[in-house]
Amino acid sequence: MARRGTWLIVITLVISLILQVVPVPFEWRGFRPELVLLVLFYWVLALPQRIGVITAGLVGLSIDFLDGFAIGAAGAGASIGSLIILLNYQRIRQFDSLQQTFLIGLVLAIVLLVTQRLHGLLGYTADGLEFLYSVPVSMVLWIPIRNFLRGYRRYYEIA
Amino acid sequence: MLGLCLILLISFREQPFFQRVRLITHDAVSVFYTVAASPVTAGRAVVSFFKSHRALRDENSRLQQENFLLRGQAQRLAAVVAENSRYRDLLNSAGSLDREVMVAEIIAVTADASRHILLLDKGSSHGVVQGQPLLGAEGLIGQIIMVGESTSRAIMISDSTHAVPVQVLRSGVRGLAEGTGEIDRLMVRHIAATTDIVEGDILVTSGLGGLFPPGYPVAEVVSIENVKGSAFAAVLSRPMVKLDRGRYVMLAMDVATKLNDLGAR
Numbered sequence: 001m002a003r004r005g006t007w008l009i010v011i012t013l014v015i016s017l018i019l020q021v022v023p024v025p026f027e028w029r030g031f032r033p034e035l036v037l038l039v040l041f042y043w044v045l046a047l048p049q050r051i052g053v054i055t056a057g058l059v060g061l062s063i064d065f066l067d068g069f070a071i072g073a074a075g076a077g078a079s080i081g082s083l084i085i086l087l088n089y090q091r092i093r094q095f096d097s098l099q100q101t102f103l104i105g106l107v108l109a110i111v112l113l114v115t116q117r118l119h120g121l122l123g124y125t126a127d128g129l130e131f132l133y134s135v136p137v138s139m140v141l142w143i144p145i146r147n148f149l150r151g152y153r154r155y156y157e158i159a
Numbered sequence: 160m161l162g163l164c165l166i167l168l169i170s171f172r173e174q175p176f177f178q179r180v181r182l183i184t185h186d187a188v189s190v191f192y193t194v195a196a197s198p199v200t201a202g203r204a205v206v207s208f209f210k211s212h213r214a215l216r217d218e219n220s221r222l223q224q225e226n227f228l229l230r231g232q233a234q235r236l237a238a239v240v241a242e243n244s245r246y247r248d249l250l251n252s253a254g255s256l257d258r259e260v261m262v263a264e265i266i267a268v269t270a271d272a273s274r275h276i277l278l279l280d281k282g283s284s285h286g287v288v289q290g291q292p293l294l295g296a297e298g299l300i301g302q303i304i305m306v307g308e309s310t311s312r313a314i315m316i317s318d319s320t321h322a323v324p325v326q327v328l329r330s331g332v333r334g335l336a337e338g339t340g341e342i343d344r345l346m347v348r349h350i351a352a353t354t355d356i357v358e359g360d361i362l363v364t365s366g367l368g369g370l371f372p373p374g375y376p377v378a379e380v381v382s383i384e385n386v387k388g389s390a391f392a393a394v395l396s397r398p399m400v401k402l403d404r405g406r407y408v409m410l411a412m413d414v415a416t417k418l419n420d421l422g423a424r
């Protein structure tokens with residue numbers, strides 16, 4: 001992984017991890033967008049030959065370590081999500097913004113469902129579908145994040 | 160990768176080695192939380208720096224009054240403690256009532272919205288141990304579940320994986336207050352439908368299980384519903400402490416010494 005721009009990619013992921021734990025009012029926690037996953041999905045979509053399931057798994061694991069319990073749940077979720085994108089990246093790239101937004105929302109929901117179910121299997125349950133509240137918020141943020149990272153990638157010529 | 164994650168998922172739960180790994184990563188992770196919270200912390204510092212003279216004077220006089228009142232009450236408490244220890248002597252039972260506490264600041268609430276876990280700015284170097292009860296001004300908040308070098312994680316009583324043995328202050332009925340995953344609701348389990356418990360009853364820690372010291376307020380009963388055909392009543396209560404407010408918590412230190420002595424954890 002000593003290719004050009006590896007650190008530039010890592011930096012975006014680290015920043016998104018930090019933003020992920022920015023304190024928000026307690027009642028709004030459920031609406032916190034999944035920034036890390038959005039940034040990860042952008043890189044998978046843009047550089048599928050470099051960023052794949054393994055990177056996704058590692059990024060998911062770092063989310064797990066941030067949460068501090070059920071290490072591996074988000075890792076598994078993120079790997080599955082990135083796999084879906086990897087299998088369809090050529091198609092997704094052709095989508096217009098609206099279609100992409102909905103597709104990313106769908107993938108996010110799948111990731112969160114997998115993670116939540118794994119939490120449930122280990123006994124860390126919380127009833128209801130509140131954990132999906134973050135999906136619409138994340139969907140709104142997808143296009144700005146995509147455009148920003150696209151500019152970033154082109155400026156530093158990461159390929 | 161998927162398989163690796165699943166293996167990790169199981170091994171982190173069971174293996175002692177991974178527990179150690181988790182403790183090490185905990186310290187690294189708390190850096191993230193501290194960095195993320197730093198704008199807020201700095202903002203607060205700036206705001207408090209520019210607090211007006213008048214506001215400070217008002218606050219000071221209010222605090223002085225409050226302090227005066229509390230000291231008055233503390234005088235009475237001293238007498239009560241003395242009386243209580245005399246009774247305890249008579250009954251030949253040991254146990255002290257005065258508790259040493261340490262104040263910790265809440266750095267963050269963990270990112271996962273379905274869990275109620277706090278990150279505190281005190282760790283093993285300050286004498287925090289696993290299992291230590293966490294108190295607020297009005298009552299019990301939770302307990303320490305993971306201790307790092309200079310930070311620690313605490314689970315709140317409202318987390319859906321947490322339960323605390325309680326007792327109704329008025330009648331002495333025992334029960335188990337379980338977290339529901341909602342910040343203002345605790346479910347009291349296994350209260351028989353005919354039990355003497357009414358709305359407004361205060362639940363205090365019963366001390367059963369030996370983890371929580373007895374006598375700390377936990378919650379207030381808000382509703383009792385007798386479900387037809389069920390042997391138990393559905394008792395809902397509201398934590399005494401506003402769990403989503405406030406920045407400081409107290410750690411009961413004498414319990415820490417006890418837990419250390421036991422060496423069981």
